Amino acid sequence: MPTAYITRRERFCAAHRLFNPEFSEEQNAAIYGECSNEHWHGHNFELLVTVHGDINPQIGYVVNLKTISQIIKERVISKLDHRNLNVDVDFMQGKIPSTENLAVAIWAQLDAPIKALGVKLHCVRVQETENNYVEYFGD
Ligand code: NI
Numbered sequence: 516m517p518t519a520y521i522t523r524r525e526r527f528c529a530a531h532r533l534f535n536p537e538f539s540e541e542q543n544a545a546i547y548g549e550c551s552n553e554h555w556h557g558h559n560f561e562l563l564v565t566v567h568g569d570i571n572p573q574i575g576y577v578v579n580l581k582t583i584s585q586i587i588k589e590r591v592i593s594k595l596d597h598r599n600l601n602v603d604v605d606f607m608q609g610k611i612p613s614t615e616n617l618a619v620a621i622w623a624q625l626d627a628p629i630k631a632l633g634v635k636l637h638c639v640r641v642q643e644t645e646n647n648y649v650e651y652f653g654d
Contacts, residue, residue, distance in 0.1 A: 522565040523583045530557040531600040531612040561642035568634030590624040614643045618651035
């Protein structure tokens with residue numbers, strides 16, 4: 516049976532500040548530059564979620580992307596959109612809100628409910644800017 520990788524894109528806007536409280540102000544500034552500015556900055560993020568599975572021969576889908584979209588909105592977008600990633604988001608508490616850490620945390624939010632559909636979460640891609648994105652494959 517052929518398999519395919521299918522991807523749903525969602526978007527959210529959020530604020531953050533890259534900062535490790537264990538470092539001095541000078542160290543934070545040296546590591547993170549402007550991203551460490553005290554009073555936050557924001558991004559228009561894109562989130563691309565790719566799942567992998569068999570193509571159902573009777574339907575022609577791996578899985579209905581509308582269902583994937585609903586899971587992403589409920590488990591991720593509703594918690595991130597128009598929020599501050601350092602302060603407001605339960606699944607980012609205690610983490611430096613880098614794009615890497617965000618991708619790993621989003622994976623943890625999505626893995627079980629996507630598995631429950633009988634398909635496999637393959638990649639979480641978080642696009643922070645036009646030029647920068649992170650892909651996480653679950654390891
Ligand atoms: Ni930033």
